[in-house]
Amino acid sequence: MSRLNYHHLYYFWRVAKQGNLTQCAQQLHVSQSALSSQIKQLEQSLDLELFTREGRKLVLTESGHKAYVYAEEIFRKGDELQSFLRKGERQSGAVLRIGMLATMSRNFIENLIQPLVGRPHVKYSLEAREQGNLLAALGNHQLDLALTNIAVIGDDKQLWQCQLLARQPIAIVGPPGLKLGERLNAGYKKQRWVLPVHDSPIRSAFEGICAQHRFSPDVIAEANDMAMLRLLARDTGAISVLPLVVVKDELDTGKLVHYLTLENVFENFYAVTIARQFPNDMVNELLTLSREQFP
DSSP: OOOOOHHHHHHHHHHHHHOOHHHHHHHHTSOHHHHHHHHHHHHHHHTSOOEEEETTEEEEOHHHHHHHHHHHHHHHHHHHHHHHHHHSSOOTTOEEEEEEETTSOHHHHHHHHGGGTTOTTOEEEEEEEOHHHHHHHHHTTSOSEEEESSOOOOOSSOOOEEEEEEEEEEEEEEOTTOOOOSSOOHHHHTSEEEEEOTTSHHHHHHHHHHHHHTOOOEEEEEESOHHHHHHHHHHSSOEEEEEGGGGHHHHHHTSSEEEEEEEEEEEEEEEEEOOOSSOOHHHHHHHHHHHHHOO
């Protein structure tokens, strides 16, 4: 393969970013044919098709999308290097791109990123995705950090760097005024329940406890999303099983009461990264701060 022509890559990056060849040519003060020729030369040197045409619109191919992600990183780092060499300081405005499992507790996420809030020159983006899409985006360098409550194991194709950030206790909470003890007694058997769905580790652990105490909960609602569980716990009048961090605000205001902590049942929160040639320094900083926050 011939050596990468960064001039051609720059033109590709600008077109991919703009999404319109004509408008990009006007911005770069080159002819549309010249710009198209530069991109074609890049495709030939890479032996890859980077764009396909849908009518008048240019659409990135899968290879084009990956090339764009790398180009975005390359030229962002170039701007940062230029700023450093000129001013002797890091470029302001670098972005920390965080992906999170869609079903994770928003309260936990908010607590985790709190050290970044209000800091000058710190920008961050948050994207909620399902697990497979989350890891794909991380592997394609669309994200700097992924947050999940499902442990990730590497394989021959991808070595994930998975760190346990925190363990949150799982508890039974419900509306105030219920006569419930500190053990699963007859009072709990009379209640209506809101629970995570069956394939949830929390649900599995809770059903094991129920089996030990020989009772079947009267389940009126199930959800796989912590935000929805929070709303159901708050509004249905039923009791619920979930991490305390999910309903922190409701517990603080007295809308819900913590009745019982389940013994040896936790929800684990993980930070997942991959080895990168251009690591985002804010990832290590955030993870270091999180270890201090969630010892």
